[in-house]
Amino acid sequence: MSMRKTALAAAASTALLCACVTQQASRVGGYGLGKPATQQEIAGWNIDVRADGAGLPPGSGSVAQGKQIYEARCAACHGANGEKGPAPRLVGGKGSLASAAPIMTVGSYWPYAPTLYDYINRSMPHDRPQSLTSDEVYAVTAYTLHLNGIVGADVVLDKASLPKVKMPNAAGFVSAHAH
Numbered sequence: 001m002s003m004r005k006t007a008l009a010a011a012a013s014t015a016l017l018c019a020c021v022t023q024q025a026s027r028v029g030g031y032g033l034g035k036p037a038t039q040q041e042i043a044g045w046n047i048d049v050r051a052d053g054a055g056l057p058p059g060s061g062s063v064a065q066g067k068q069i070y071e072a073r074c075a076a077c078h079g080a081n082g083e084k085g086p087a088p089r090l091v092g093g094k095g096s097l098a099s100a101a102p103i104m105t106v107g108s109y110w111p112y113a114p115t116l117y118d119y120i121n122r123s124m125p126h127d128r129p130q131s132l133t134s135d136e137v138y139a140v141t142a143y144t145l146h147l148n149g150i151v152g153a154d155v156v157l158d159k160a161s162l163p164k165v166k167m168p169n170a171a172g173f174v175s176a177h178a179h
Contacts, residue, residue, distance in 0.1 A: 009056025035146075046131075049118035053163030056114060059134035060158035063151065069136050073125045082147045087126065092149045094168065097133045107148030117141045118131035138162070 006059045049055040075085075082090035082105075093103025110116055119177075121137045123129050132140065145151045151165060 012135060028155075037166025047121060048058075049114050051112035051115055051120070053114040053131050055160060056117065056159035056162060057134045058159065059138055061135050061137070061142055062152050062156045063139075063142045063146040065135075066139035066141070066146070069132070070143050073132070074140065077126060078113050082144065090144055097169070097172065105148065106144055107150060107168060109169055111167055111170045112163050113141070113150075113167055116144065117162060153155075 077085050077087035078090050080084035083092055089103065089105050091105055091107060093105045093108035096103045096108060106116060117137055120140055141155045141156050142151060145165060146153060151169065
């Protein structure tokens with residue numbers, strides 16, 4: 001059989017199979033795969049934190065606690081002070097965004113502190129995402145903000161205080177819904 005005839009035969013077989021599966025699924029009310037998600041399962045995935053802080057969980061963490069966690073879980077990728085390592089920089093770059101070589105870090109680029117919490121909570125550490133407790137995420141967030149000179153060494157962050165942190169580039173983004 002020529003390559004063209006083989007390809008046509010394969011396409012026809014696939015189309016016939018899809019038609020049969022679709023017809024069967026419509027007769028029985030679905031494909032018979034999966035199950036409805038429970039509220040507990042949904043809650044496990046509903047971990048997003050908005051820029052205004054909505055979705056932040058209970059808990060708290062200090063800069064001092066964050067330093068210990070950062071040294072143990074983050075420094076290998078981001079460097080001892082967040083300035084170098086195999087992973088992106090976290091610190092530095094102030095005033096570089098308008099340059100030919102912008103350095104986009106937490107201190108130079110990020111517009112909202114709660115989204116830093118969201119990112120750390122959802123994605124870090126790289127080798128074990130979502131393995132940090134809420135308190136640990138607040139602490140690492142506090143330490144990262146401290147490394148960037150955004151909060152003082154004595155700061156303790158929680159769901160009430162984190163949204164109040166003013167980021168240096170807060171005015172650098174424009175909302176699509178602004179009037």
